[in-house]
Each structure stands twice: as structure tokens, then as C-alpha cells.
Amino acid sequence: MTLMILKDKQTNMVRVNQFNCFEEEHANSVDMPKTTSNPLRKKKKQLRKFESKYKSNPTPELSCSIDKLKEEIDKMQNPEKYKYTREPKFKKRKFDKSDKHVKKRIRQHNIKKNKTYNKANRKRERMEMERKAKEHVLKEQWKRWEEERRRSLEEERQRREQEQRQRWEQERQRREKEEEENRLESILMDCPSDIKSFARTKDPVVRKRKYRKLSLKYHPDKGGDDKWMKIINNLNDRV
Numbered sequence: 181m182t183l184m185i186l187k188d189k190q191t192n193m194v195r196v197n198q199f200n201c202f203e204e205e206h207a208n209s210v211d212m213p214k215t216t217s218n219p220l221r222k223k224k225k226q227l228r229k230f231e232s233k234y235k236s237n238p239t240p241e242l243s244c245s246i247d248k249l250k251e252e253i254d255k256m257q258n259p260e261k262y263k264y265t266r267e268p269k270f271k272k273r274k275f276d277k278s279d280k281h282v283k284k285r286i287r288q289h290n291i292k293k294n295k296t297y298n299k300a301n302r303k304r305e306r307m308e309m310e311r312k313a314k315e316h317v318l319k320e321q322w323k324r325w326e327e328e329r330r331r332s333l334e335e336e337r338q339r340r341e342q343e344q345r346q347r348w349e350q351e352r353q354r355r356e357k358e359e360e361e362n363r364l365e366s367i368l369m370d371c372p373s374d375i376k377s378f379a380r381t382k383d384p385v386v387r388k389r390k391y392r393k394l395s396l397k398y399h400p401d402k403g404g405d406d407k408w409m410k411i412i413n414n415l416n417d418r419v
Contacts, residue, residue, distance in 0.1 A: 219256065220256050223249055226249060227249045230242055230245055230249065364379060364415075371408070374393075374394060375394065375411060375415075378390045378391065379415050395412065
């Protein structure tokens with residue numbers, strides 16, 4: 181091996197050339213090797229790498245990757261093995277329709293086909309009729325349910341209205357009774373005690389007896405006061 185000192189003209193830098201093949205006089209005659217990629221060699225290298233990893237740390241992912249690489253390498257090495265071959269297409273046999281036996285078979289086939297078609301049609305019609313019948317039953321049930329629901333809602337509304345009217349009537353009667361009692365209290369405020377006792381009496385027999393006594397006592401013809409007699413008559417008529 182010879183050492184050659186070369187000087188770069190552009191940069192004025194000195195560099196040492198250890199190889200004769202790279203001398204300036206032989207530079208144009210030497211062919212530099214080009215970088216080539218061999219996919220099969222790459223796959224094998226990758227396979228060896230995965231296998232060494234699998235030995236140290238076996239995992240399902242590495243096992244799947246190794247199987248996949250082996251299959252790819254086999255495909256690259258034996259492409260004929262994985263070549264797709266198309267199956268021959270089936271061809272119908274052509275008959276001579278002029279033959280009477282062939283015509284008979286064709287007629288029988290058409291009859292059978294029509295029977296099958298009619299059978300399928302009858303089945304389809306039967307299924308359609310069953311479906312329509314079910315829909316009709318469901319519609320009737322829905323109408324009945326709607327009618328019952330509407331009737332129940334109407335009955336509930338009427339019942340609530342009746343209860344409301346009863347409450348209003350009871351409230352009106354209570355107010356009238358209170359007003360009557362207040363009016364009676366205002367009338368009886370200046371009345372004598374026997375008239376007040378007569379007004380508070382509920383028993384009809386006792387009330388009748390007291391009325392007779394008061395009418396004899398307060399009647400104008402018997403020397404009583406006309407004002408008290410009018411109050412007694414009003415109280416008797418009210419009850």
C-alpha cells in the first residue's frame with residue numbers, strides 16, 4: 181500500500197490517499213459498487229433478529245411476527261406454489277330442441293317450474309293475508325283501548341266536576357248558615373231571655389209549647405209588644 185499526499189486546488193488542503201485505486205489517474209477507470217436492496221435477504225435478517233429476541237423473551241406478538249415472516253419468505257422463494265390458478269368455468273350443455281324427447285323434458289321442466297312458482301305465490305299470498313289479519317286485530321285492539329281510555333277520562337272528568345259542584349254547594353250552604361246565624365244573633369241581641377231560649381231550641385215539641393206561651397205573653401191583644409211578636413213569628417216560620 182502506498183501513501184500519496186494530494187493537495188486540493190480549491191481549498192488548499194492537504195489530504196493523504198492510502199489507496200492506489202483512488203489516485204487521480206485511476207479515478208475514472210474504477211466503478212464504485214452501487215447500493216442494492218435484496219428484499220429476501222432483508223426478510224431473513226429480520227427473521228433472525230426476531231428469533232433471537234424470541235429466545236430471550238418469548239411473546240405471542242413475536243411468535244405471530246415470526247410466522248408471518250416465514251410465510252412471506254416462503255412466498256418469495258416459491259412463487260409458483262402461491263400462484264393463483266383460475267378454475268375452469270362450467271359450461272352448460274346445449275341441447276338440440278328439435279328432438280321430441282328434449283321438447284318433452286323442457287315441457288316437464290316448465291310445468292314443474294310453474295308449479296313451484298304458483299306454490300311460492302300461494303305461500304306469499306297466505307303470509308300477506310295473515311299479516312293483514314294481524315294488523316286488523318291490532319288496529320281493533322288499539323281502537324278498543326282508545327275508546328276505553330277516552331271513556332275512563334270522561335268519567336274521571338265528570339266525577340271531578342261533580343265533586344267540585346258538591347264542594348261549592350256545601351260551601352254555599354255553610355256561608356248561608358253562618359250569615360243566618362249572624363243575622364239571628366244581631367236580631368236577638370236586644371231580645372228578652374225567653375225569646376232567645378225559644379230561638380235556640382231544636383226539638384219541635386218543646387218549640388211548639390214555647391211558641392204558645394210566648395204568643396200568649398207577647399200578643400198585642402193580650403197586652404204584649406207588636407215588635408217582639410213579629411220576631412217570634414219570624415223565628416217560628418224560619419224553622
